[in-house]
Amino acid sequence: MEVFFELIKDESSLRAACEQLSKEPVLGFDTETTALDPYLGELRLVQFSTGKRSVIIDLRLFGDDPSSNPALVPLRSLIAAETPVKVAHNSKFDAKWVRHHLGCELGGIFDSYLASLLIAAGESERRHSLADVVQFFVGTELDKSQQVSDWSANELSQVQLEYAARDAAILLPLYSQMTERLKADDLTRVAELEFKAVMPVAQMELTGFFLDQDRWKENITRTKADRDVIADELQEMLAAGVSQVSLFGRSEINLDSQAQVHDALTNLGVPVPESTRASQLEPLAEGFPVVAKLLEYRTLQKALTSFGENYLEFIHPKTGRVHSDFRQIGAPTGRFSCSNPNLQQIPHETAYRRCFRAGDGRTLVVADYSQIELRILADFSGDKNFIGAFENGADFHAAAAAQVFKVKAEDVSPDQRSFAKRLNFGVVYGLGAARFAAMTGLSQAEAEGTLRRYFATYPDLDGYLRKSGDSALRTRLARTASGRLLKIRFDENDRAAAGSAKRFGTNMPIQGTSADILKRALSLIHEELRETSARLVNIVHDEIVLECDEADADEISQKLRNAMVAAGREYIKAVPIDVEVAISKEWAK
DNA sequence: GTGAAGGGCCAC
DNA sequence: AAACGTGGCCCTTCAC
Numbered sequence: 001m002e003v004f005f006e007l008i009k010d011e012s013s014l015r016a017a018c019e020q021l022s023k024e025p026v027l028g029f030d031t032e033t034t035a036l037d038p039y040l041g042e043l044r045l046v047q048f049s050t051g052k053r054s055v056i057i058d059l060r061l062f063g064d065d066p067s068s069n070p071a072l073v074p075l076r077s078l079i080a081a082e083t084p085v086k087v088a089h090n091s092k093f094d095a096k097w098v099r100h101h102l103g104c105e106l107g108g109i110f111d112s113y114l115a116s117l118l119i120a121a122g123e124s125e126r127r128h129s130l131a132d133v134v135q136f137f138v139g140t141e142l143d144k145s146q147q148v149s150d151w152s153a154n155e156l157s158q159v160q161l162e163y164a165a166r167d168a169a170i171l172l173p174l175y176s177q178m179t180e181r182l183k184a185d186d187l188t189r190v191a192e193l194e195f196k197a198v199m200p201v202a203q204m205e206l207t208g209f210f211l212d213q214d215r216w217k218e219n220i221t222r223t224k225a226d227r228d229v230i231a232d233e234l235q236e237m238l239a240a241g242v243s244q245v246s247l248f249g250r251s252e253i254n255l256d257s258q259a260q261v262h263d264a265l266t267n268l269g270v271p272v273p274e275s276t277r278a279s280q281l282e283p284l285a286e287g288f289p290v291v292a293k294l295l296e297y298r299t300l301q302k303a304l305t306s307f308g309e310n311y312l313e314f315i316h317p318k319t320g321r322v323h324s325d326f327r328q329i330g331a332p333t334g335r336f337s338c339s340n341p342n343l344q345q346i347p348h349e350t351a352y353r354r355c356f357r358a359g360d361g362r363t364l365v366v367a368d369y370s371q372i373e374l375r376i377l378a379d380f381s382g383d384k385n386f387i388g389a390f391e392n393g394a395d396f397h398a399a400a401a402a403q404v405f406k407v408k409a410e411d412v413s414p415d416q417r418s419f420a421k422r423l424n425f426g427v428v429y430g431l432g433a434a435r436f437a438a439m440t441g442l443s444q445a446e447a448e449g450t451l452r453r454y455f456a457t458y459p460d461l462d463g464y465l466r467k468s469g470d471s472a473l474r475t476r477l478a479r480t481a482s483g484r485l486l487k488i489r490f491d492e493n494d495r496a497a498a499g500s501a502k503r504f505g506t507n508m509p510i511q512g513t514s515a516d517i518l519k520r521a522l523s524l525i526h527e528e529l530r531e532t533s534a535r536l537v538n539i540v541h542d543e544i545v546l547e548c549d550e551a552d553a554d555e556i557s558q559k560l561r562n563a564m565v566a567a568g569r570e571y572i573k574a575v576p577i578d579v580e581v582a583i584s585k586e587w588a589k
Numbered sequence: 590g591t592g593a594a595g596g597g598c599c600a601c
Numbered sequence: 602a603a604a605c606g607t608g609g610c611c612c613t614t615c616a617c
Contacts, residue, residue: 256612258596277597302598305611331607335601342609345600373601429605438604499603507606514601541601541607 005054005165009061011071017055018074021048022084026110028054028171029079029086031094032164034152038206039318043101044151046075047164051172054165058156059101067103076104087171089113089130091195092328095202106202109195112171114329115178118187118194121485122332134170137177142170190482193516194328196523201326203526204536207547208321209343209587213312215355220308227300231255234297237290238264255297265290306345307352314341326539333508334484334515336539344540346587353588356538363550363585365534365557367564368543369517370578371396373428376481376513379574381464385457390575397421404450404457423454427465428510430503465506472505473498480512481571482520513571514542521567528559538587545587553583 008014021027028049035041043066046057063069079086079098086106088094090113095106116133120126131142146163182188238253238261253260258276265272270288273280278295285292314322322341330337338344346352358364369375374396378386389399392409401412401420422439423431437447455462472478478486486508490501521544525536533549534556544564548556561579568577582589 254613258613260613275596298597302611306599306609310611327608330609333607335607337608338600339609342600345598345609347599426605429607431605432603434604436605495603500606503606511601511607543601 003049003054003162003165003169004052005056005161007161008055008057014057014071015074017057018078021050021055022078022081024050024084026085026087026172026175028168028175029088029091029094029106030164030168030171031097032151032160033097038097038100039316042152043097045156045164046079046098047168048078049165049168049172051169054168056161056164060154066101072102076102080104080107082108084108085110085175087112087175089133089171091198092202092205095199096206099202100206105199109198110175110179110191111195111198112174112178114194114198115182115187115191117329118191118484119178119181119185121185121487123487123489124332130167130170134174137181138170138173140170142167185485186483187485188483190334190480190484190516193482193519193523196526197328197519200522200526200536201328204539205323205326207535207537208316208319208323209356209537209545210320210359210547211311211315211322212355212357213315216312219351219355220304223300223303223308227297227304230293230297230300234290234293237293238268240268255294256301261294265294303347307347311341328519332486333512334480334519335511335541336515336518343538350588354586356587358547358585361550362533362547363553363583364537364587365546365548365553365560365581365583366543366587366589367546367557367560367579367581368540369514369564369568370580372514372517372542372568372577373510374424375568375572375575375577376510376517377428377461377464379572380468380509380513381458381461382574383458383460383464386461387575397424400424404454419450420454423451427454427461429507430465430469468509469502469506472508473502478505478508478512480509480516482513482516484512484516486512517568517571518542518544520570521564524563524567525560528563529556532556532559534560557581557583 006017008017028047028051030047031043032045033041033043043059046059048055057075059066062072066072079102085108087110089111091106091109091111098104098106112130112133113128116128120128131144134140134142146160149160151160182191234255235252253264255261262272262276268290270284270291278298281291281295285295311322314324316323322343324338324343325340327337336344346356375390378390385403389396389403392399397420398409398412398417401416402409404420405412405416407416419440422436426436433444433447433451436442436451437444440447442450472488476488478488486505488501488505490497492498518539518541522536522539525544533552534546535548536544537547538545544560546556546560561581564579565577
C-alpha cells in the first residue's frame, strides 16, 4: 500500500497542515513513542491521515518541552477538538502521551480497539491488535514490524516514516467498515459511551494513586511476624501425622502445597473434603484445631504474597505513585479490569485501605453507588414490592426481610435480615437452593421453602429472571441498558454448560448496566471537574475515588454525587439512585 | 528456565 | 439434574 505523506519540520508548515486537516470530518490518528511509559519516554511522532494523505509531525524539532511551545498551538487545538473525529487504535495510549507531553486532551475519539471488543461481544477467541482488526474488517495485511523500531534515532528512516504514515492511513477504511458494523449491531450508543470514558481513564492512569510506603511496610512486618508464629505452630501440629518418616527430627511440609497439606490432614484423621478451600474447611475448624490453624495461616500468607512487597515494586520512581493499568472493557459484561497492580482487590480492612491516601494538602473524595445492581434489577423487573423495598427507608435488606417473612419492619430478626440479604445478592447470580442451604446452614427443604417464599413476595422479579434467562438461552444474546451486547456460546447437549450460560445471560444485563452507569458517570465527572483541582485516582465497579485540594472537597463531593446520580438516572427510571460520598484523607470508610 | 493449568482467595 | 456472576494474581505442579 502506497501512502503519500508530508513530514512536518517547522512552525509554518505545521500551521498550514493543521488548518487543512481541521476541515476534515474524520482523521486517522497515531503516535510513535520511544517507550511505553509516558513518564519515561519521548513522544516522537504525531500522525494524522485523511486516508489518501498522511501528515507526520516530528516533535523532536519543536524543542525539549512541547507542552510549552507556542508553535504547537494549532496542533493542540486540532487534537483537542471534538471534530474532526480521531480514529485511533487503543486511544488510551495516545491520549496519555498527548496529555503528558503536549498538555492537551484527545478529543473526538473513535477507538477501533474498543469498537472491535464491542462487536466481538464476548467472543474470546477473537484478537484485537490493529493488524488483527484490519485483517478482519478491511481484509488487508498490516506489517507491524516497525512498531518496535528505534524511534529515538535522530534521522528516522524512510521505512519508519512510511510505516507511521500507513498506520494512520489504514484507520480511515477501518473506521468506515466499523461504523457500519456498529450501526448494524445496534452498538452505536454503547460505543459512544466507551469512547467518552477513554480520556478520564487515561488521565486516571497518568495521575496514579498515592501508596504510603511506610504504612504498607508496617503491615508487612506485622503480618510476617504473625505468619511465622502460625506457620511454626501449624508445622508442629501437622508433624504429628508424618514425623515417623523422618530421621532428622520434624519433617517440614510445604504449607502452600495443596497436596501435602491434604495428605498431612488425612494422616491426622481429619475427614478432609476433596477441596481444601476455606468454605469447605470452615465447618471442620471447630472440631479440629489444626484446621483452624491452617485457615489462619492461609489468610496471613495470602496477605503477604498478594498484598506485600509486590505492591511496592509498582511505585513509580518519577511520581512516587502507583499507576495501574485499567482495561475499560475488561470483562465481556463491560466491567473494568485492573492490573499491575490490581487496585480493585485491595482487602477491605482499614490496615490496607488506609495505605492508599491523598498527597499533602490534598484529600480523597470516595463515592459509591448504594446497591446499584439490585436497583437495576428492580427497575428491569418492574416488581412493585421489590421497588417498594428501596423506598421504605434506608435498610433495603431489612425492608425485604419484612416483606418476605411478613413481619413488621421493627420485628425483623437478625437471621431474617441475613437470609434476605443473601438472597438479594444471590438472585442476581442465579443462586440455587443447595448453595443457599450450604451458606446459611438451612436444610435443603428449608432453603427451598425460603426461596419459594422470596419469589412469591416478588412475582414480577421471578418472572423477569425466568424470562431473561430463557431469552438468553433461546437467542444466545443478552444486552445491557446502553445496548452493550453479549453473544452466548454453549453446547446445548451439555446441561451444566447450558445452566451456566443461562446464569451468565441473566446476570450480564445487570452487571453490565452497572458498568454502563459507571462509565457514563466518568465522562460526566470529567467534563464537570476539568478545570478544578480534582483528579480521578481509582474506580472499583460501583465506586469512584477522586483526589482534590482540601479546600475544594465539599464542592467536589457535591459535583461528584450529582454526576453519579445523573448517570444512574439516564438508565434507571423506576428506582431512586443513591450515592454515598465520604471525604477522607485515606481510602477507608 | 518457562509456561500453562489448577486450586485458592482478594475485590465488587 | 443442575450447584452463584465478573475479574487479577499468588503458589504448586507438571510438561517441555
